[in-house]
Amino acid sequence: xxxxxxxxxxxxxxxxxxxxxxxxxxxxxxxxxxxxxxxxxxxxxxxxxxxxxxxxxxxxxxxxxxxxxxxxxxxxxxxxxxxxxxxxxxxxxxxxxxxxxxxxxxxxxxxxxxxxxxxxxxxxxxxxxxxxxxxxxxxxxxxxxxxxxxxxxxxxxxxxxxxxxxxxxxxxxxxxxxxxxxxxxxxxxxxxxxxxxxxxxxxxxxxxxxxxxxxxxxxxxxxxxxxxxxxxxxxxxxxxxxxxxxxxxxxxxxxxxxxxxxxxxxxxxxxxxxxxxxxxxxxxxxxxxxxxxxxxxxxxxxxxxxxxxxxxxxxxxxxxxxxxxxxxxxxxxxxxxxxxxxxxxxxxxxxxxxxxxxxxxxxxxxxxxxxxxxxxxxxxxxxxxxxxxxxxxxxxxxxxxxxxxxxxxxxxxxxxxxxxxxxxxxxxxxxxxxxxxxxxxxxxxxxxxxxxxxxxxxxxxxxxxxxxxxxxxxxxxxxxxxxxxxxxxxxxxxxxxxxxxxxxxxxxxxxxxxxxxxxxxxxxxxxxxxxxxxxxxxxxxxxxxxxxxxxxxxxxxxxxxxxxxxxxxxxxxxx
Amino acid sequence: xxxxxxxxxxxxxxxxxxxxxxxxxxxxxxxxxxxxxxxxxxxxxxxxxxxxxxxxxxxxxxxxxxxxxxxxxxxxxxxxxxxxxxxxxxxxxxxxxxxxxxxxxxxxxxxxxxxxxxxxxxxxxxxxxxxxxxxxxxxxxxxxxxxxxxxxxxxxxxxxxxxxxxxxxxxxxxxxxxxxxxxxxxxxxxxxxxxxxxxxxxxxxxxxxxxxxxxxxxxxxxxxxxxxxxxxxxxxxxxxxxxxxxxxxxxxxxxxxxxxxxxxxxxxxxxxxxxxxxxxxxxxxxxxxxxxxxxxxxxxxxxxxxxx
Numbered sequence: 001x002x003x004x005x006x007x008x009x010x011x012x013x014x015x016x017x018x019x020x021x022x023x024x025x026x027x028x029x030x031x032x033x034x035x036x037x038x039x040x041x042x043x044x045x046x047x048x049x050x051x052x053x054x055x056x057x058x059x060x061x062x063x064x065x066x067x068x069x070x071x072x073x074x075x076x077x078x079x080x081x082x083x084x085x086x087x088x089x090x091x092x093x094x095x096x097x098x099x100x101x102x103x104x105x106x107x108x109x110x111x112x113x114x115x116x117x118x119x120x121x122x123x124x125x126x127x128x129x130x131x132x133x134x135x136x137x138x139x140x141x142x143x144x145x146x147x148x149x150x151x152x153x154x155x156x157x158x159x160x161x162x163x164x165x166x167x168x169x170x171x172x173x174x175x176x177x178x179x180x181x182x183x184x185x186x187x188x189x190x191x192x193x194x195x196x197x198x199x200x201x202x203x204x205x206x207x208x209x210x211x212x213x214x215x216x217x218x219x220x221x222x223x224x225x226x227x228x229x230x231x232x233x234x235x236x237x238x239x240x241x242x243x244x245x246x247x248x249x250x251x252x253x254x255x256x257x258x259x260x261x262x263x264x265x266x267x268x269x270x271x272x273x274x275x276x277x278x279x280x281x282x283x284x285x286x287x288x289x290x291x292x293x294x295x296x297x298x299x300x301x302x303x304x305x306x307x308x309x310x311x312x313x314x315x316x317x318x319x320x321x322x323x324x325x326x327x328x329x330x331x332x333x334x335x336x337x338x339x340x341x342x343x344x345x346x347x348x349x350x351x352x353x354x355x356x357x358x359x360x361x362x363x364x365x366x367x368x369x370x371x372x373x374x375x376x377x378x379x380x381x382x383x384x385x386x387x388x389x390x391x392x393x394x395x396x397x398x399x400x401x402x403x404x405x406x407x408x409x410x411x412x413x414x415x416x417x418x419x420x421x422x423x424x425x426x427x428x429x430x431x432x433x434x435x436x437x438x439x440x441x442x443x444x445x446x447x448x449x450x451x452x453x454x455x456x457x458x459x460x461x462x463x464x465x466x467x468x469x470x471x472x473x474x475x476x477x478x479x480x481x482x483x484x485x486x487x488x489x490x491x492x493x494x495x496x497x498x499x500x501x502x503x504x505x506x507x508x509x510x511x512x513x514x515x516x517x518x519x520x521x522x523x524x525x526x527x528x529x530x531x532x533x534x535x536x537x538x539x540x541x542x543x544x545x546x547x548x549x550x551x552x553x554x555x556x557x558x559x560x561x562x563x564x565x566x567x568x569x570x571x572x573x574x575x
Numbered sequence: 576x577x578x579x580x581x582x583x584x585x586x587x588x589x590x591x592x593x594x595x596x597x598x599x600x601x602x603x604x605x606x607x608x609x610x611x612x613x614x615x616x617x618x619x620x621x622x623x624x625x626x627x628x629x630x631x632x633x634x635x636x637x638x639x640x641x642x643x644x645x646x647x648x649x650x651x652x653x654x655x656x657x658x659x660x661x662x663x664x665x666x667x668x669x670x671x672x673x674x675x676x677x678x679x680x681x682x683x684x685x686x687x688x689x690x691x692x693x694x695x696x697x698x699x700x701x702x703x704x705x706x707x708x709x710x711x712x713x714x715x716x717x718x719x720x721x722x723x724x725x726x727x728x729x730x731x732x733x734x735x736x737x738x739x740x741x742x743x744x745x746x747x748x749x750x751x752x753x754x755x756x757x758x759x760x761x762x763x764x765x766x767x768x769x770x771x772x773x774x775x776x777x778x779x780x781x782x783x784x785x786x787x788x789x790x791x792x793x794x795x796x797x798x799x800x801x802x803x804x805x806x807x808x809x810x811x812x813x814x815x816x817x818x819x820x821x822x823x824x825x826x827x828x829x830x831x832x833x834x835x836x837x838x839x840x841x842x843x844x845x846x847x848x849x850x851x852x853x854x855x856x857x858x859x860x861x862x863x864x865x866x867x868x869x870x871x872x873x874x875x876x877x878x879x880x881x882x883x
Contacts (some may be wrong), residue, residue, distance in 0.1 A: 110789025122780040137788040
């Protein structure tokens with residue numbers, strides 16, 4: 001375990017922005033955090049060391065369950081009820097706050113240590129106005145809290161028209177605006193340390209970039225130190241002076257960001273660097289320039305004879321939703337506007353866009369789950385928008401979906417066998433014996449042991465569940481699989497595994513994929529063709545290489561620039 | 576919002592028609608002659624019977640009877656009961672007592688239910704929580720007439736803290752004990768509902784964020800946990816108001832309260848059809864209005880809900 005040498009690096013590294021003071025602002029020494037569960041105590045974090053100098057940005061990187069959030073929350077006394085610091089100490093500005101009184105912790109919160117939480121959708125109280133939630137923060141920390149002060153705080157965080165916005169409720173804000181409000185709250189009392197827990201992971205890439213840029217500017221101006229928690233190594237490297245990698249509750253490596261990326265020592269960091277999509281896609285690009293390797297090494301290439309015939313052809317597809325207004329009137333909202341593209345047999349076409357771009361509506365219409373307002377969707381030459389019930393049923397056998405949320409898309413009351421076998425039964429295929437054989441084959445194809453058949457979804461990890469979802473989608477031997485954000489909810493390493501699995505299955509079974517995603521880095525790894533959507537319209541399409549190397553529209557350029565880590569200059573051989 | 580309220584009032588029309596038709600049908604299609612109930616064992620002369628049949632439209636076909644009754648309701652003429660007293664006067668006489676009793680019960684169950692539920696929810700799994708849970712289960716499980724008679728006997732007869740029964744004036748102090756009994760079961764439900772809701776909300780992300788802002792524990796609980804937790808509780812309380820206004824038959828019977836429930840009970844026993852139909856119609860109206868009130872309150876508590 002190389003974490004001791006890593007630690008020396010962390011301590012020895014000199015921070016950039018105005019951190020000449022010798023006293024660290026936050027220091028965790030040998031920290032251990034234990035959770036009391038019904039199965040006894042579980043140690044979530046062990047021997048965690050970290051230091052944050054005043055004004056410095058330090059990132060903790062790790063996958064879900066690595067203990068990165070728990071470590072950061074402990075510093076502000078926000079461990080859940082069954083968690084406690086079981087060893088080591090937390091020193092803030094020279095004061096040991098590990099066992100400080102509740103009163104002292106309340107004093108520190110907000111005014112000395114601020115927090116920007118992860119999910120802007122759930123972190124604002126839905127029943128109070130934004131202005132109220134800012135005002136109470138100011139008031140609790142003894143700052144002036146008039147209407148003007150509230151508006152000023154919100155305006156600082158880049159919220160336009162702050163004074164009238166303060167009178168709105170959270171549900172009237174977009175995700176990006178909510179996150180701005182949360183940043184405003186986190187920084188409103190000028191804390192010396194800001195804990196930012198995945199502050200942008202729930203946002204679109206372009207919004208993510210704006211928010212992070214703004215956060216950078218603000219904390220720099222105010223001289224606030226930032227403890228940034230993220231699962232995205234590219235993002236950490238781009239934003240932080242120092243990166244700390246956590247794995248299974250332990251700090252496995254720490255050091256200056258670039259050094260850690262170019263020369264990862266711990267095997268886990270090496271794996272992380274290799275599969276982080278943002279850096280990996282950058283690698284493909286740089287490798288291409290150097291003509292060393294082809295991108296196919298990451299995602300095995302589809303047979304080149306594929307793509308000769310068109311399996312799905314979407315032309316002039318439009319979807320108009322009627323929004324209910326007051327007094328029974330309705331207004332039209334065009335979610336998908338005159339979209340045309342095609343999917344060639346045996347290849348992957350990605351539809352990329354931010355939330356609200358209409359990409360998921362396109363997927364639903366291609367699946368026959370939503371009626372098109374106008375236009376046509378031809379599957380193997382037949383227009384599915386005109387199919388009757390019986391024909392639609394047969395069509396569904398040939399086109400199967402994989403959805404984003406592996407927790408929500410599997411029935412918790414069905415065991416794995418029943419989940420995968422259900423489509424076979426519904427479509428009346430084979431007898432129970434042949435169906436069981438088929439399920440075993442499918443589990444084998446997605447690299448799950450057949451002993452898993454009797455288990456239930458809650459006993460599986462996110463990656464395993466997504467494999468089950470893939471097995472279920474493949475049960476009917478479909479020709480086309482529609483992946484709606486199929487890997488977005490997964491950790492980077494798991495994401496890479498699933499993408500490889502999808503690529504393997506494609507070359508093995510000759511599948512065609514329609515891949516709906518917001519993540520351009522993923523597109524780079526899996527797609528042959530890309531269609532970029534913005535506000536319901538298709539703004540650009542072409543081969544993946546063309547779109548990435550030579551984007552035509554400003555929107556695509558902005559999307560590409562917003563990939564975290566895209567701006568990092570890495571030598572081709574580094575990764 | 577205006578459109579929503581207008582629509583809700585329009586929706587009340589079919590509910591009202593359907594419910595009255597059903598009640599009317601049930602009461603007047605009972606076997607036996609309705610006049611027999613008035614005349615008692617000794618019977619009336621054929622002339623009197625004919626007069627009664629004329630007065631209550633008993634010779635008309637059922638549907639005409641119903642329409643004539645509706646006409647009366649719409650012109651605010653509920654007619655007279657079988658003893659010849661105007662039904663509207665009787666309702667006006669007994670309703671204030673029932674309303675007073677119902678409101679007292681509602682306040683008691685809301686205040687105690689929410690406070691106990693809040694404390695239990697915050698101390699989940701501790702002694703207070705467990706004991707309150709067991710007690711509330713007992714209250715829900717034991718029939719209300721058992722609890723009613725028990726409390727009447729202990730507090731009214733043995734300890735003599737209050738009158739065991741309520742006089743005609745139905746003063747505030749006299750009504751406390753019946754109100755406690757009336758609200759007891761709902762109190763247990765409110766408590767459990769609040770507790771569950773608090774437990775759900777206390778771990779919400781926005782509560783953690785509120786704590787991270789530097790707010791005191793008290794403020795976090797009152798401002799961020801309690802208000803959000805009250806949304807389902809208010810729904811229950813509103814629906815319960817409608818039930819309490821009309822459904823106090825058992826409690827009013829035990830404590831001899833001269834209210835709507837008792838009057839309805841006597842009317843049923845006497846076979847006083849017009850009276851039964853009128854009171855039930857009145858209760859239906861109250862129930863529907865209470866539900867409308869709940870829905871409006873809901874929108875006020877939760878700004879995400881917009882009626883259109």
